[in-house]
């Protein structure tokens with residue numbers, strides 16, 4: 001195969017991979033199968049009630065709760081609170097003897113999207129979003 005044919009063939013393969021990748025790898029959204037939520041439980045059907053973090057906002061305080069049991073073998077590892085534009089506003093790492101609740105103070109006057117994340121050592125990474 002000469003250089004010109006090699007380049008043509010390579011470009012055709014790359015174009016095919018790009019088009020088919022859009023349809024097969026990301027069936028519903030780019031995060032499907034990586035990040036779970038009440039709206040997208042993916043392979044963890046029926047688990048959102050015990051894994052999607054619940055957000056309570058009280059003034060400039062945000063409480064995150066995951067309604068999940070805690071044991072050595074199965075527990076919530078970490079919460080984070082992420083603001084608009086991906087700014088991490090706080091994080092809490094848990095041990096199996098902790099309760100999966102965390103509290104954060106928002107910057108003064110904060111308005112906009114908040115994303116709570118909760119990671120289970122068995123059932124992966126879950127998010128809940130809200131706007132304030």
Ligand SMILES: [Fe+2]
Pocket residue numbers: 051068074075120121122123
């Ligand atoms: Fe779990």
